[in-house]
Amino acid sequence: MKEPLPLAAIVGQNARAHRKHYGATLEDVAKSASRLGLRWNTGRVGDLESGRIPATLPTLFVLAQALGEVTKKHVSIADLVWYDGWVELNPSLTIRGETLKESLEGEPVELVARDIHGQVEQIFGIFEDIRRMHQDTWGNVPEELQHKDPQEVARIAATAGVAERRLCKDFSIDPQALAALSLHLWGRSFSKERDRRAGEGANAQRRGRVSRELKSEIETYLESGTERGDGQ
Template sequence: MEPTKPIAEVVGGNLRRLRTAHGVTTDQLAIECRWAGLKWTDSRVSAMENGKVACTLATLVALTLALQSAFGQPISMSDLLDYDGFVKLNDRLSMRGQRLKQFFADTPVKVVGSDVAEEIERRAERSSAFNSIRDRDDWIELGQVAIPALHQSGAAEERAAKELGISVAQLAIESAKLWDRSFADERDRRAGENSNAQKRGQVSRILKTELRQAISDGND
């Protein structure tokens, strides 16, 4: 039998397993978490996966919804509680993981957009963003890069767009024009493999300077 683990570590391990199995990055999941009401960045997702975040019921519900949105398929909260050993719930209570799952084991709940008010607004914003690209005369050329970049936009793009005073869609367009790739992809290319956060931050500042200049030149 597996050793006894705190519930935060059990949930974190399952979160990492599910996320990587579906090919979702921590940055992409953080976006879905923010939609679900969790003010998380990619580092907060990593902290959760390392068992450093408290597992309240509200957090588990929001996280389950975020995973459903990221994966495009129903996920049960019990999937986050899967464990063969005992799960430590508090200082005086540890329960077999498979028994704990039964508290939440049921048909996964499929939450549709009309069930969540914020999702209606988010879909409208995303639709408007795609339309802003397709309405351009050069969208066929730029769209091959800009539309995938918009799909993959994460926290890096959100921060850069906010600082530059433009939409995420406009950032995707300008990035495609300048570098033929997304902001995050260009940052990672210049920073190099296995670069640290400080190096990526330095490169991001350089990229934003280049974007400001490009936007300024385009407005002249």
């Protein structure tokens, strides 16, 4: 994945590429943006394309309209922020470009570790510390799960979302323990396995039914571990 870039720089790159591709000039964009209330001149458009203007929502909205007018091609705000790499939103948060684009296309904002720059690597590094700190909650799962490859477990944990957090509460287990269990049972997270079994475009009722089936599989496995004397 490409190196992180500030959002303003990405917007500037995308705006310039779109403008040039369709033969529009800086003056064309400036005039259109000015009519829409931004009072821009060619220098101001140049500043934007160089990443020197903050990518605020009002600016993005007017810019998308202005570019659409001068190129006769529809431009969305999602188009302006798209980047096949990491997007720096502020000094403390850098996320995947795909995640940002999806959120602007209507997907709920629900960041997981893989969406945030550096989070997966941190999970790899602290996995064993977390396991030692939460021996009480790891103790609720069969012992064989405690010896799974830490990096594979971290990979599963990095895709966890709301469904996994609920399961951790229901079964009183640590998120990494749930990730190890999911890896053992399905080779993927609970959410990923639910979506795979439910099928593309499944409705809420179908997804709920599959979720209950998967939860039952977890219960069966944990009960079998108790019968073997594991996790005690």
